[in-house]
Amino acid sequence: MPTYIALLRAVNVGGTGKLPMADLRAMCEALGFTSVRTYIASGNVVFQSRLAAASVKKQLERSLEDYAGKPVGVLLRTAAEMAAVLAANPFASEPPERTLAIFLDTAPSADALEKASGQGTELIALGTREIYVYYQDGIARSKLKIPAAKNGTARNMNTVATLAQWAAER
Known part of the structure; x- marks a missing residue:
């Protein structure tokens, strides 16, 4: 049975989306x-489902909207995809x-980095369906500011590593 990791957007951050x-x-x-297992209070959940990823995402988003009264974005990865995100980290030698x-x-988009603004000492790189940033x-x-990240959700590499490990253990 497939193992999924759901990452919720704007949950328990800055007093919004409790x-x-x-x-x-x-x-x-x-x-x-x-x-089902959750990790820290920022909307990370690892679980198994026989459903295809698109169905899992749609059902979870519908339930979250019913709960919250407004749309809550869900970014979904399989166990293999989360492991690949961790392995592809171009800044693996930097503090996680x-x-x-x-x-x-x-x-x-190929021009996502060109459209970023306000870059100081940060390093940025594109991934498969991720943008990596070292602050x-x-x-x-x-x-x-990274306009391409507007509808995304960020997790530090400590969180990514834990979620990848949990998903691999299923």
Whole structure:
């Protein structure tokens, strides 16, 4: 049975989109997902489902919208895809807490980096359906704006590594 990782956008960040992880687990279980496990309070959930990825995403987004009263974006990866994101990190030698993968539904456009603004000491690279960013001076000081990341959601490489490990254990 396929293992999926769902990454929710704008959940429990800055006081918006409050969603207790116990509620997220219960929601996933009510959808028939199995071996459901959440990681930290920012909307990360690993589970198994016999459904195809498109169906999983659609059902989870519908349930989240019913819960929240507004759309909640879901970025979905399989266990193999999450492992590939970790392995493809071009900044693997940098501190993982300062290196992010911004997850997207589709491949970033070839000119995504050219359209970025406010770049200082950050390093940016394109992935398959991700944009990698290393924030040398920390994300709080950054003025970097990446229009291609508007509908994505970011996770630091510590989180990516944990989610990849959990998914591999299923």
